[in-house]
Amino acid sequence: MPRIDAHLHVFTKVTPEFPREVTPICPAEREEPAEKLLDVMEENQIDQAVLVQIGGTSIDHHSYLLHCLNSYPDRFLGIGVVPINHPNPADHMSALAEGSGIIGFRLFELGGPRDIFETKDVQDIRAYHIWKCAAEKDYVLWLYPRSIDAHLLPYLIQEFPQVRVVLNHLGMTPGKGKFSLDELGRPQIQVSGYNLNMHTTYRLARYENVSVHLSGQYAFSKQDYPYKDLAGWHHNLLNDFGVKRLMWATDFPWILEKPGYGELTSVIEELLPHLSESELADIMGGNAKRILRFPNRNT
Amino acid sequence: MIRPTPEEKKQWEEEGYLVFEDAIQGDQLKRLQSAFDYWAAECKDEWLDRVEAGEAAATFYDIPNPLEKDTIFIDIIDHPSYYGALMEFTEDDVILLGPQVRTVAPFPVSYTGWHPDVGKDNPLHIKVQIYVGDVPANGGEFGFVPGSHKPDSGPYKRPLFQESMPGHKTFPGKAGTAIMFNSCGWHASMDNATNEPRKSIILIYEKRTPGRIGPEQFAAISGHCQTPERRRLFSLPDLTS
Numbered sequence: 001m002p003r004i005d006a007h008l009h010v011f012t013k014v015t016p017e018f019p020r021e022v023t024p025i026c027p028a029e030r031e032e033p034a035e036k037l038l039d040v041m042e043e044n045q046i047d048q049a050v051l052v053q054i055g056g057t058s059i060d061h062h063s064y065l066l067h068c069l070n071s072y073p074d075r076f077l078g079i080g081v082v083p084i085n086h087p088n089p090a091d092h093m094s095a096l097a098e099g100s101g102i103i104g105f106r107l108f109e110l111g112g113p114r115d116i117f118e119t120k121d122v123q124d125i126r127a128y129h130i131w132k133c134a135a136e137k138d139y140v141l142w143l144y145p146r147s148i149d150a151h152l153l154p155y156l157i158q159e160f161p162q163v164r165v166v167l168n169h170l171g172m173t174p175g176k177g178k179f180s181l182d183e184l185g186r187p188q189i190q191v192s193g194y195n196l197n198m199h200t201t202y203r204l205a206r207y208e209n210v211s212v213h214l215s216g217q218y219a220f221s222k223q224d225y226p227y228k229d230l231a232g233w234h235h236n237l238l239n240d241f242g243v244k245r246l247m248w249a250t251d252f253p254w255i256l257e258k259p260g261y262g263e264l265t266s267v268i269e270e271l272l273p274h275l276s277e278s279e280l281a282d283i284m285g286g287n288a289k290r291i292l293r294f295p296n297r298n299t
Numbered sequence: 300m301i302r303p304t305p306e307e308k309k310q311w312e313e314e315g316y317l318v319f320e321d322a323i324q325g326d327q328l329k330r331l332q333s334a335f336d337y338w339a340a341e342c343k344d345e346w347l348d349r350v351e352a353g354e355a356a357a358t359f360y361d362i363p364n365p366l367e368k369d370t371i372f373i374d375i376i377d378h379p380s381y382y383g384a385l386m387e388f389t390e391d392d393v394i395l396l397g398p399q400v401r402t403v404a405p406f407p408v409s410y411t412g413w414h415p416d417v418g419k420d421n422p423l424h425i426k427v428q429i430y431v432g433d434v435p436a437n438g439g440e441f442g443f444v445p446g447s448h449k450p451d452s453g454p455y456k457r458p459l460f461q462e463s464m465p466g467h468k469t470f471p472g473k474a475g476t477a478i479m480f481n482s483c484g485w486h487a488s489m490d491n492a493t494n495e496p497r498k499s500i501i502l503i504y505e506k507r508t509p510g511r512i513g514p515e516q517f518a519a520i521s522g523h524c525q526t527p528e529r530r531r532l533f534s535l536p537d538l539t540s
Contacts, residue, residue, distance in 0.1 A: 115347055116357055116404040117496065147353040154407040175353015192354060199356035203408045206459040239457060240412070 002047040003265075004285035004294060007079075007142075007168060007215050007249035009054040010034045010068060018064040020055030024181055032253040034068040038075065040252070040261040047285065047297050050249070052079045052106060052142065057086075062096055069101030074298045078102040079142045084111050084126055090133040097139060103292060104140025104164070105130065110149040110156070122155045135160040140292065144168040147175045150200040157207045164209055164291060166247070169216030170233055171201035186254035187219045195233055205240035211291055212241055214268060214283065215249035218259070225259035226270035234271040243279045247288045300383040311388060315448035315481040318470065322380035322477035323429060327371070332474065334369040335431045335498060338362045339402050358410035362400040366520045372398060373523050376502060377532055381427055381477050389423060389506040394534050396512065399501040403439050409490045412457045413442075413464050416482040419450050423506040424482045429475075431498040436471040439497030440489050441478050443468055448484035455485050462489070507531075 012018045014028045022028045034051070041049065053065050062080055069078045080096040082089050082105045096102050111126025113119055122128060134141050141163055145153065150173040157165060178190040195202075204210045214234060221227035237246060250264040268275070268283055275283070288294060307317055323331060342362050349355035365372040376395055385393045403410055417424045434440045444467045446452055458464050469489055470478050480486060482503075491497055505511060512534035517524070524530045530537060 114351065115343075116406065146351075147357070148347075148351040151357040151404075151406065158407055173353065176351045178353050190353075196353065196356045199358045199410045203358075203410070203412070206408060240459070 001281045001284075001286045002289055002294065002297060003045060004247075004288040004292075005041065005046050005049040005250050005252065006166075006247035006288040006292070007050055007052055007213050008037065008252035009052055010037055010064070010253075011055050012064050018067070019060050020064065021061060023055075025185060025187065026055055032256075034072065034076070037252055038072070040256070044262050044265045046265065048075050048077075048289075048294050049252075050079060050288070050292065051076050053081045057081045057083045059092070059095055062102075065102070066096075066100055073101055074295055076101065077292055077294060079104050079106050079140070081106050082130055084109050084130070089130045090136075093130070093133050093139060094137065097137065104142050104166075105134065106142040106144065106168075108144055109146050110152045112149060112152040112155075114148045116151040119152065119155060122159045125152050125156060127152075127156065128159075131156050131160045131163060134163045138162075140164045140166060142166050142168060145173050147173045147196075149173070150197070153201065153204060154207070157204060157210060161207070161209055165204075165207075165211070166291075167201055167204070167210065167212045169213055169251070170220065170230070170237065171197050171204075171212050172216070172220060173197060173201060184254075184257055187216075189216075189219045191220050195236070198236065202236060202240050205242075205245075210241075211245040211247060211287065212237055213247050213249045214271075215247075215251050217267060217271075218251070218255055225263050226267055228271070231271045234268075238272060243275070243282050244287055245291075246283045247291070248284050300379055300386065302383040303387050307384065308387070311384070311479075311481075314445035315484040316443050316445065317381075317384060317479045318472070319380050319477040319479070320472070321475050323375065323378065323475040327374075328475045331371050331375065332431055334371045335362075335400060335500070338365065338368050338400070339498070356410065357404075358406050359401055359403040361402075364519075365398055365400040366517065370523055372400065372500075373520055375429065375500065377529060378477075381479055384479060385425060385427075385504055388425065389504070392507045393425075393504050393532060394507045394512055395517070395532055396503040396505055399503070401499055401501060403488060403491065403497040403499075405439075405491050405494050405496060407490070409439065409461050409488045411488055413444075413455070413461070413467075413485050413487040414457065415447070415485050419448070419483050421483060421505075422508050422511075425479060425504045426482045427477050427479045427502040427504070429477045429500045429502070430472050431500060432474050432495070434472055434476075434497055434499065435493065436469065437490060437492040438471065438495065439491035439493075440472070441470040441480075441499075442487045442489045443470070443478075443480055444485040446484075448481040453485075461487055
């Protein structure tokens with residue numbers, strides 16, 4: 001069974017060929033190219049990976065992602081980004097996905113009423129047309145929604161049960177003002193000790209088309225690797241979603257320096273030590289291959 | 300104070316719950332509903348801000364510090380309809396841990412799956428859920444697995460669908476109904492397929508253990524606790540001490 005890293009980022013320095021947005025997390029001169037990723041994957045017997053767009057939402061901003069997918073078609077699949085306010089999201093999504101290796105799109109917000117008591121019509125949610133397009137074109141939706149949008153998810157999932165949904169980073173939904181960068185310049189999300197997502201995203205387990213990443217521990221944990229304070233969250237996700245709907249991921253490159261890519265390849269065994277060999281293999285790649293339809297790797 | 304009948308005691312021991320229909324009624328119920336609606340509306344914006352900040356769940360909210368907001372919320376803590384049963388089952392030594400004055404939004408999935416609150420080795424832990432509005436079937440009503448509180452019951456596993464829990468019983472009811480249950484038993488809120496929120500109050504009690512609740516916990520309402528019994532219930536120092 002292949003070992004697949006189901007969520008990470010690659011990017012280059014800003015160049016005319018590969019334009020991107022410059023942000024504190026991706027300064028203009030920083031680069032974390034696909035070849036560097038392939039080296040650490042090789043060192044750690046990781047076969048394939050999902051490259052998730054970073055550095056902007058426009059078609060041009062996706063240039064490096066598209067270049068990597070084209071260069072290594074048997075190693076990578078891609079996730080693009082579609083802005084919630086795009087006037088014609090279907091055009092944007094089709095332009096990026098057709099023949100490119102981009103299999104889906106990441107959303108950070110859903111754009112509905114902030115008050116759950118006012119959620120009446122699913123078509124009033126601004127992301128509705130993105131979901132509709134995903135349903136028609138069989139795109140995956142890659143979700144890391146804001147806390148204030150989490151209550152909208154079941155309405156969209158019920159409306160479009162054919163859409164494969166992947167909840168990023170333990171199904172967490174970051175709160176407003178809770179995002180910062182740590183001393184290594186990587187994301188840090190302040191979360192409540194009591195996991196509020198048990199009441200929203202974890203309750204989505206009943207929908208068979210919803211899967212969850214076991215990733216991003218470094219951003220939520222108050223401890224160093226292996227992030228034992230998050231073991232309970234992992235157990236709850238395993239209990240609710242089952243072993244066939246969990247996907248391991250590293251969130252490369254943010255973990256390269258601390259704790260290191262190699263350590264991340266063992267984080268599931270550390271946090272879910274009672275998994276059988278075949279269950280671990282499912283989480284480490286089997287599920288990603290099946291759910292995301294990874295091609296066989298050329299030998 | 301009304302003590303439970305032998306039949307009620309038997310049901311409590313064997314099944315782990317009791318239902319008190321019309322536990323709160325008439326003008327007192329109207330007063331409770333009025334206070335509930337007023338304070339729920341007052342507190343809603345602050346709750347939404349906390350949801351946005353990732354500090355509160357989006358699917359339900361509780362009125363903060365309700366005992367300090369209206370004395371009706373104090374008066375239901377030792378309400379005669381069910382207080383006798385609480386005293387009986389705790390050998391006349393019950394303490395309040397806290398109230399949850401809770402509004403649960405209509406939502407395609409229940410806000411909480413099946414679970415016990417405490418382990419079976421915990422001191423007796425009792426909840427009383429009071430319906431403030433009518434709670435119909437499929438309206439977020441309380442669900443309980445009779446007998447799941449017993450030491451030799453189970454093991455149980457949380458199912459994906461609320462209605463799939465083996466052996467469960469659901470408790471739709473009129474406003475004013477109170478359901479008392481042993482909270483080491485498996486329970487849940489059923490799905491709410493209606494367009495109406497579920498309004499209920501969950502009172503949490505426990506058989507007293509030393510130091511469980513300090514005297515500061517309910518000090519703010521000390522003035523409303525003038526009898527020795529009520530002061531013990533709220534873990535407040537005796538007025539003569």
